[in-house]
Amino acid sequence: KPYDDYKIALSIVKQKISPQASPIPKVTALDYFEQVSMRIPPELRLELREFSVQGNKIRVEGDTESFEAVDKIVNGLKANKCFDEINKGRVKKSIDGTKVEFDLTITPKC
Numbered sequence: 001k002p003y004d005d006y007k008i009a010l011s012i013v014k015q016k017i018s019p020q021a022s023p024i025p026k027v028t029a030l031d032y033f034e035q036v037s038m039r040i041p042p043e044l045r046l047e048l049r050e051f052s053v054q055g056n057k058i059r060v061e062g063d064t065e066s067f068e069a070v071d072k073i074v075n076g077l078k079a080n081k082c083f084d085e086i087n088k089g090r091v092k093k094s095i096d097g098t099k100v101e102f103d104l105t106i107t108p109k110c
Helices: 006-016 029-039 067-078
Strands: 046-054 057-064 083-093 100-108
Touching: 029 046, 029 057, 029 067, 029 100, 057 067, 067 083, 067 100
Parallel strands: none
Antiparallel strands: 046 057, 057 100, 083 100
């Protein structure tokens, strides 16, 4: 609906925009990357192949030294209050048998 007075139009627009519906995210992919990095035990050898944030899911794919190391990574991530759910996808030995490949999906709640 057109308005002749810009002040009225502006007040109506402000009423319709709530902080929850802001187009600017409160948490960025870089923030999530930092949170994941901080929760990985420093003694683990880890090679990250993919880190992506799409919608309300974070995907982490990489290689580490053992199946136990994957469990340590998952347990470290579970300690983060911003991560609601951590699902282990594919976890398997690499073709050459020197490392373990893993795929995690994280549902953030922050």
